[in-house]
Amino acid sequence: MSKIVYLDNSATTVVCEEAAKKAYYIMTEKYGNPSSLHTLGFEAAKELEAARDVIAGSLSVSPTEIFFTSGGTESNNTAVFGAVNALKRRGNRIVTTAIEHSSVVEAAEKLKKDGYEVIFLEPDESGVIPKEKFINAINSDTILVSVMAVNNETGIIQPIKLVSNIISKSGSPALFHCDAVQAFGKVNLKPQKLGVDLMSISSHKIHGPKGVGALYIRKGARIVPLHYGGEQERKIRPGTESLPLICAFAEAVKVLPNIDEQHERISELWEYCKEKVLEIPNVYINSPDGVLPYILNISAVGVRSETMLHYLAESGIYVSSGSACAKGKKSHVLTAMGLSPERIDSAIRISFSKFNTKGDIDIFAEKLAEGMKNLAKSR
Numbered sequence: 001m002s003k004i005v006y007l008d009n010s011a012t013t014v015v016c017e018e019a020a021k022k023a024y025y026i027m028t029e030k031y032g033n034p035s036s037l038h039t040l041g042f043e044a045a046k047e048l049e050a051a052r053d054v055i056a057g058s059l060s061v062s063p064t065e066i067f068f069t070s071g072g073t074e075s076n077n078t079a080v081f082g083a084v085n086a087l088k089r090r091g092n093r094i095v096t097t098a099i100e101h102s103s104v105v106e107a108a109e110k111l112k113k114d115g116y117e118v119i120f121l122e123p124d125e126s127g128v129i130p131k132e133k134f135i136n137a138i139n140s141d142t143i144l145v146s147v148m149a150v151n152n153e154t155g156i157i158q159p160i161k162l163v164s165n166i167i168s169k170s171g172s173p174a175l176f177h178c179d180a181v182q183a184f185g186k187v188n189l190k191p192q193k194l195g196v197d198l199m200s201i202s203s204h205k206i207h208g209p210k211g212v213g214a215l216y217i218r219k220g221a222r223i224v225p226l227h228y229g230g231e232q233e234r235k236i237r238p239g240t241e242s243l244p245l246i247c248a249f250a251e252a253v254k255v256l257p258n259i260d261e262q263h264e265r266i267s268e269l270w271e272y273c274k275e276k277v278l279e280i281p282n283v284y285i286n287s288p289d290g291v292l293p294y295i296l297n298i299s300a301v302g303v304r305s306e307t308m309l310h311y312l313a314e315s316g317i318y319v320s321s322g323s324a325c326a327k328g329k330k331s332h333v334l335t336a337m338g339l340s341p342e343r344i345d346s347a348i349r350i351s352f353s354k355f356n357t358k359g360d361i362d363i364f365a366e367k368l369a370e371g372m373k374n375l376a377k378s379r
Helices: 017-028 039-059 072-087 102-113 131-137 160-170 243-254 259-278 305-313 332-336 341-345 358-378
Strands: 066-069 093-097 117-121 142-146 175-179 198-202 213-217 283-285 295-300 347-351
Touching: 017 243, 039 066, 039 198, 039 243, 066 072, 072 102, 072 142, 072 175, 072 198, 072 213, 093 102, 093 131, 102 117, 117 131, 131 160, 142 160, 160 175, 259 283, 259 295, 259 358, 295 341, 295 358, 305 347, 305 358, 332 341, 341 347
Parallel strands: 093 117, 093 142, 142 175, 175 198
Antiparallel strands: 066 213, 198 213, 283 295, 295 347
């Protein structure tokens, strides 16, 4: 088989060597339960708090504001339901966007069925939610606002600080939640400066293991837990902590490259990829300029996404048709942006990591062009 070209890093990343070694070390050397009152338990607890310090430091927050979860979906669900349950006596409105991750959209839909007024703000053609829509939607009855930092399908960046300012001026009691799963480790995130009360992050998007993430909860912000049955994570997320995964998550954070330097390198890859694919007839760019350059969404019009994905995979080239959580369903993000059915049905998401090179893009673009010729003929 030819060299593997992995360009699906927004779905998940390869675990870095440092994180894998740390997980193994914890599993074989520091395997005590952090809640156990003996030496092995004490040593495990020290590892847990050291990991918490690392994650807190990466966000410039207090370790007491970091709560470990099983990943982005659990963090999002905990934030959304936890905030609404805590503030339900102070209002009935929830404001979010039509382009959130499914773990926020579906949680909001559930709350809508439960009787809450849920407003899904639509983006303009650039994928950004206009300022006026937030101003008109957020009122004194709003108890939760949830807006993602970076869209997982297009890389579009939302104006988080601006939304925070609008909430403050509205007189709303709302907690502000930000899904930062795609942004964490790739942009400088400081929840306090952004005015965010709750922030979700995940390990497996930054070369850590799957099955672990964290939720930042601002000191003084109260949410109601989803689960009960233990003192762990100060009752926000009870149950024995997955220490190997948590420590490996922290290790992956430790070895992240300099954010600004990496942004410059990935921006070059993004531009190079854009130029290469635009040389191919009937290929269009769906991600506008100014997005986080780790994600490039394109449409290879004339060939359905799944067909092209399988064609590329036969040559060891791995991309995505959109969010991995959607499992092939039509993109609600591209639909909300007003793209044509032909563009949506042929959309491909290319997503980069620190391990990708221009050589990877050359291989991908060559095979994409070949696929456009061969698959269009077969139709």
